[in-house]
Amino acid sequence: MADVKWMIKAREFVNCNCAYGCPCQFNALPTHGSCRAVVGVEIESGYHGDTKLDGLRFAGVFRWPGAIHHGKGEAAVVIDERATEAQRAALLRILSGEDTEPGATIFQVFSTTLETVHDPIFAEIDFEVDIDARTARLDVPGVTKGHGEPIKNPVTGNEHRARIDLTHGFEYALAEVGRGWTKTSGPIKFELADSHSHFANLHLSQSGIVH
Numbered sequence: 001m002a003d004v005k006w007m008i009k010a011r012e013f014v015n016c017n018c019a020y021g022c023p024c025q026f027n028a029l030p031t032h033g034s035c036r037a038v039v040g041v042e043i044e045s046g047y048h049g050d051t052k053l054d055g056l057r058f059a060g061v062f063r064w065p066g067a068i069h070h071g072k073g074e075a076a077v078v079i080d081e082r083a084t085e086a087q088r089a090a091l092l093r094i095l096s097g098e099d100t101e102p103g104a105t106i107f108q109v110f111s112t113t114l115e116t117v118h119d120p121i122f123a124e125i126d127f128e129v130d131i132d133a134r135t136a137r138l139d140v141p142g143v144t145k146g147h148g149e150p151i152k153n154p155v156t157g158n159e160h161r162a163r164i165d166l167t168h169g170f171e172y173a174l175a176e177v178g179r180g181w182t183k184t185s186g187p188i189k190f191e192l193a194d195s196h197s198h199f200a201n202l203h204l205s206q207s208g209i210v211h
């Protein structure tokens with residue numbers, strides 16, 4: 001691990017193909033045997049060494065043929081086109097699990113499960129997320145487009161609120177659970193419909209979640 005300190009405080013929206021709640025959060029196997037997921041993140045404040053990362057966005061499209069920990073995954077990462085060369089390099093190091101203690105963050109953990117990583121994409125990322133309202137919208141032209149919303153009670157139609165509290169998480173400490181719809185168009189193609197979404201505040205560093 002390179003001796004570079006980094007930290008990001010951000011907001012996240014994730015839509016995957018599993019049932020509401022996502023079995024991964026409970027050390028269970030994926031609902032349908034495989035995993036497909038799309039992630040959107042907006043950094044409120046952050047740095048990598050001397051490089052500031054405030055206000056930047058990134059997104060990721062992931063696919064695994066089985067459970068994530070079984071490996072053989074595929075990933076495509078999108079970096080905010082507004083990022084400078086230094087910011088692009090810094091974000092790519094963080095997202096690839098470099099400058100991070102083993103097992104400390106979701107970025108480092110996921111990096112050990114990937115077999116194919118496509119060349120990074122630098123593009124406009126249209127992203128909005130409201131964690132408390134459990135709503136989000138993510139649009140990267142030519143890559144992915146999706147949205148999230150609250151779970152609805154099937155009888156009354158009222159919004160149903162559930163949260164996941166991870167005492168020893170490596171992604172978030174607390175997440176709001178919702179539902180989502182996403183279609184990806186390249187380089188990894190799939191479609192998600194009325195499946196698990198979560199909305200969370202992230203506060204991560206090279207050694208894990210910052211409490």
